[in-house]
Amino acid sequence: MKIGILGTGSVGRTIGTAFIQTGHEVMLGSRSVTNEKAIAWVEANGINAQHGNFEDAAQFAELIFACFNGVFVTEVLKQAGAENFNNKIVIDVTNPLDFSNGMPPSLLSQYSNTWSLGEEIQQQLPGAKVVKALNTVTANLMVNAQLVNNAHHHLFICGNDVAAKNAVRELLAHNFHWNPEYILDFGSIQSARLTEGIVPFWVGAMQVLGTPMFNYLIVK
Amino acid sequence: MKIGILGTGSVGRTIGTAFIQTGHEVMLGSRSVTNEKAIAWVEANGINAQHGNFEDAAQFAELIFACFNGVFVTEVLKQAGAENFNNKIVIDVTNPLDFSNGMPPSLLSQYSNTWSLGEEIQQQLPGAKVVKALNTVTANLMVNAQLVNNAHHHLFICGNDVAAKNAVRELLAHNFHWNPEYILDFGSIQSARLTEGIVPFWVGAMQVLGTPMFNYLIVK
Numbered sequence: 001m002k003i004g005i006l007g008t009g010s011v012g013r014t015i016g017t018a019f020i021q022t023g024h025e026v027m028l029g030s031r032s033v034t035n036e037k038a039i040a041w042v043e044a045n046g047i048n049a050q051h052g053n054f055e056d057a058a059q060f061a062e063l064i065f066a067c068f069n070g071v072f073v074t075e076v077l078k079q080a081g082a083e084n085f086n087n088k089i090v091i092d093v094t095n096p097l098d099f100s101n102g103m104p105p106s107l108l109s110q111y112s113n114t115w116s117l118g119e120e121i122q123q124q125l126p127g128a129k130v131v132k133a134l135n136t137v138t139a140n141l142m143v144n145a146q147l148v149n150n151a152h153h154h155l156f157i158c159g160n161d162v163a164a165k166n167a168v169r170e171l172l173a174h175n176f177h178w179n180p181e182y183i184l185d186f187g188s189i190q191s192a193r194l195t196e197g198i199v200p201f202w203v204g205a206m207q208v209l210g211t212p213m214f215n216y217l218i219v220k
Numbered sequence: 221m222k223i224g225i226l227g228t229g230s231v232g233r234t235i236g237t238a239f240i241q242t243g244h245e246v247m248l249g250s251r252s253v254t255n256e257k258a259i260a261w262v263e264a265n266g267i268n269a270q271h272g273n274f275e276d277a278a279q280f281a282e283l284i285f286a287c288f289n290g291v292f293v294t295e296v297l298k299q300a301g302a303e304n305f306n307n308k309i310v311i312d313v314t315n316p317l318d319f320s321n322g323m324p325p326s327l328l329s330q331y332s333n334t335w336s337l338g339e340e341i342q343q344q345l346p347g348a349k350v351v352k353a354l355n356t357v358t359a360n361l362m363v364n365a366q367l368v369n370n371a372h373h374h375l376f377i378c379g380n381d382v383a384a385k386n387a388v389r390e391l392l393a394h395n396f397h398w399n400p401e402y403i404l405d406f407g408s409i410q411s412a413r414l415t416e417g418i419v420p421f422w423v424g425a426m427q428v429l430g431t432p433m434f435n436y437l438i439v440k
Contacts, residue, residue: 112333113326149439194421201414208404216436219369
């Protein structure tokens, strides 16, 4: 499959490498084609790895990951071109974190409590099937659920398109070893308010635990 | 010990009954001494159970639980009298939930993201030792951690006074069967932003799971 990844930070590169390793074609998209991290990533990842601007990556892709810094959402999606997302699944991994007052972060006020980046992205890309997923765990755990507790821990997804959510569940199970029964469907994309809203807590927990390599197992 | 509970909702009454059953004296405080729920609770709970207004309960108590509706914090604490909290531990169980737009709730905007009820209560009661605790689980689980997964699940506390936090940890272990190793200290009362901020997610999870009787086990 052709996978486009918007954003060249550690999350985007980690997801990209994981898909290369499972035999897919990946294009990283960034603001500028001279992005040094993206160039180094392409060199390290062989012939199935490419790099372009946001529009190149969106056009190339059959499936798109949103991994950019949340504060730039409007700029990124404008560059990428909303029409290039029509009928495509967009897995939204972004978080609206504001580190400007130190650790732990708060949420960017415009994407907090009664609005979310997930909703914002769906609103800006009305032809896309946005599925919020993976934003509640650290990058290395996103791509290999077995790194913690033998994959017995939970992931939370939401989105307006049920078939798209089922496809994402299958994709995460097949490529990243998530146990499909541990992927909980929180309903429409409005629930991104909930799953983004727990990320400041996650950062605090990381500080308490001394590691980002953890997740929540819901027990009854 | 003499325990004062501010609020006569299901959380306050459940905590009150649990302390009666472990041999303590409890006074429920409410706005009016004609509060019917409180009167019925006193009748059901015997000679160690009392009821009064907020000021009565705060004066009576050696240890105070804040279990009122978060939106009324200023009114409740004014009635109770800040001087009646001096040098006392206040276990703050409140959440700033706003159900006015349906389920799941958002947070009351004035106590969301960059401010919290925990901080508000500590600010209004400068002589008290406020410890945020128990606000992330359902009432029956608060008072008996063994109802879920043999008490293997986590509670998150925070507050500015380390000795007070240790006393709360011991109290919860001794009276409510919480495993002290599973009570994670998130630091100062500022972290109430984090532990209150995950409660809308909790409500969403309750809807997905079909029960409030669950909690998070952090796995590494």
